[in-house]
Amino acid sequence: xxxxxLKEQTDARVSITPETTKKLIDKENQVLVEKGAGAGxxxxxxxxxxxxxxxAEQAEILSSADIIISIHPxxxxxxxxxxxxxxxxxxxxxxxxxxxxxxxxTSDIIPFSLDRIPRTTIAQxxxxxxxxxSIAGYKAVLTAANHLPSHFPMLxxxxxxxxxxxVLILGAxxxxxxxxxxxxxxxxxxxxxxxxxxAREEVESLGAKFVExxxxxxxxxxxxxxxxxxxxxxxxxxxxxxxxxxxxHVIITTANIPGRKAPILIEKATVEAMQxxxxxxxxxxxxxxxCELTENDKTIVRNGVTIIGNSNLPGExxxxxxxxxxxxxxxxxxxxxKDGIEGIDYSNEIVAGTYFGKPKAEANTND
Numbered sequence: 001x002x003x004x005x006l007k008e009q010t011d012a013r014v015s016i017t018p019e020t021t022k023k024l025i026d027k028e029n030q031v032l033v034e035k036g037a038g039a040g041x042x043x044x045x046x047x048x049x050x051x052x053x054x055x056a057e058q059a060e061i062l063s064s065a066d067i068i069i070s071i072h073p074x075x076x077x078x079x080x081x082x083x084x085x086x087x088x089x090x091x092x093x094x095x096x097x098x099x100x101x102x103x104x105x106t107s108d109i110i111p112f113s114l115d116r117i118p119r120t121t122i123a124q125x126x127x128x129x130x131x132x133x134s135i136a137g138y139k140a141v142l143t144a145a146n147h148l149p150s151h152f153p154m155l156x157x158x159x160x161x162x163x164x165x166x167v168l169i170l171g172a173x174x175x176x177x178x179x180x181x182x183x184x185x186x187x188x189x190x191x192x193x194x195x196x197x198x199a200r201e202e203v204e205s206l207g208a209k210f211v212e213x214x215x216x217x218x219x220x221x222x223x224x225x226x227x228x229x230x231x232x233x234x235x236x237x238x239x240x241x242x243x244x245x246x247x248x249h250v251i252i253t254t255a256n257i258p259g260r261k262a263p264i265l266i267e268k269a270t271v272e273a274m275q276x277x278x279x280x281x282x283x284x285x286x287x288x289x290x291c292e293l294t295e296n297d298k299t300i301v302r303n304g305v306t307i308i309g310n311s312n313l314p315g316e317x318x319x320x321x322x323x324x325x326x327x328x329x330x331x332x333x334x335x336x337x338k339d340g341i342e343g344i345d346y347s348n349e350i351v352a353g354t355y356f357g358k359p360k361a362e363a364n365t366n367d
Contacts, residue, residue: 001341004065005033006058008072012040012318013325015069015090018051020326024333025052032056032065040315041322066341069329073111076103084108087341089329091115091128094356095259096287104357112354114332123350125331130174131324132314133283137178137254139313140281141167144250145186147299147306149277153187164189168244169208170265170290171254172199175283179252180206191244195237211244213237234263241265246273253290254283266291276304285309 003024005016014037016024021031031053035045045055061068062082073079073090082088085108092113094101104111114128124130145152148165155162167183169176172194180203183190190208192199200210213236245251245266251274255263262284271280271293282294289295293302294309301307314321336344336351345351 001067001337002030002032002065004056004061004068005031005037005053006061006068006070006074007034007037008040008070011071011312011315013071013315013322014038014041014043015071015322015325015329017041017323017326018043018047018053019323020330021048021053022051023330027334030054032061034058034061038322041318043319043322067333067337071325073100076100079104079109080107082109085110087112089114089332092356101356107357109357110355111357112332112336112351113356114329114354116354116356117332118349118353120349126328126335126350128325128328131328132321133173133175133254134178135317135321135324136283136313137175137252138182139316140175140252140283141179141182141186141250143308143310143313144252144279144281147279147308148250150249151187152183165249166247167191167250167252168211168241168248169193169252169254170241171256172196172203172210173254175254176252177202177206179254180208183250183252184208188250191248193237193241193244195233211240213240238265238267238270242267242270242273245270246275249275249278251278251280251291252283253280255290256284256287261288262290264290264292268292271305271307272303274303274305278305280305280307282307282309283313286311 024031033048033053033055035055038048062078067087067089070090073092087110089112092100092111093115094113117123117126117128150165151162152165154164165188167188167190169179169190169192172192176192180190180192184207191211192203192208193211203210253265255265280291282289282291284290285294285296289309291307293307296309297311299306299308346355
């Protein structure tokens with residue numbers, strides 16, 4: 001198989017590293033890498049050539065590769081011109097970008113969206129969302145610390161005692177738990193809220209206090225994600241978050257519901273009640289934000305509170321993020337294409353979860 005690796009246009013990460021390239025080539029694949037693809041992740045063209053890859057222009061990759069791999073999908077203008085049966089592996093976000101998803105369903109492309117990897121035991125090594133969420137949670141705390149006009153840890157000095165920062169984490173999934181661990185390592189007092197009762201043990205094991213609003217609805221079929229709550233619960237939740245937020249120096253929000261707008265957890269009135277100099281890092285900015293005032297990909301200040309809506313924090317840790325993404329892709333590739341392109345099992349849970357092209361009976365490269 002010929003595997004093509006595209007250079008990201010608005011992201012410092014790269015989908016396949018030289019280390020992974022070598023492993024793909026060792027399995028008798030040919031790898032074409034777009035020139036400069038790894039530059040943002042401190043990976044040179046020479047690194048790829050040493051691993052056995054061939055450097056190529058994007059046009060050659062799009063026309064020649066059997067399988068195209070990227071983080072952000074190519075534009076529809078490019079996708080629509082691909083030869084019939086071309087396989088594209090990317091983060092298509094079909095629940096969010098429904099316009100592109102609808103076009104792909106009727107096209108002759110075979111698309112796999114890695115943000116749809118099911119959260120099952122066998123799929124853990126392919127779970128790109130969890131890998132990137134872990135980095136985002138870590139980087140969110142460091143970003144907040146850079147903007148906070150005070151220390152995170154308690155300091156006892158001859159000039160007096162500086163109290164520790166108070167950090168509130170909203171959402172104790174992968175990103176939230178990493179944020180808790182990082183904030184605790186920096187010496188902050190941390191509280192964390194999550195609608196899932198199962199999160200309590202993990203939160204407390206990291207040294208944070210679990211904030212609970214009783215009466216939350218849970219759904220085991222949600223794959224570890226939170227679900228929409230009743231209006232009564234949401235009102236009680238907002239009241240408690242308002243109380244905790246007004247005392248916090250840093251708030252990191254991580255709550256996302258797949259395919260829907262992010263729930264508003266911090267209203268304008270709550271921001272107005274926060275202490276001047278406080279910081280909010282909203283990891284749900286790309287889906288509308290958990291804070292009512294969040295602006296995607298912007299840092300704003302309202303009533304002395306800094307609100308950061310950075311949608312690509314993993315891109316700021318580009319080297320390690322690329323390595324993790326690349327390893328996830330390799331595990332997915334080895335699992336799905338173990339019998340070659342013609343041997344794809346569309347009834348398999350992982351394949352069925354990530355594939356969203358034509359009905360499976362039609363999705364055959366031999367058509």
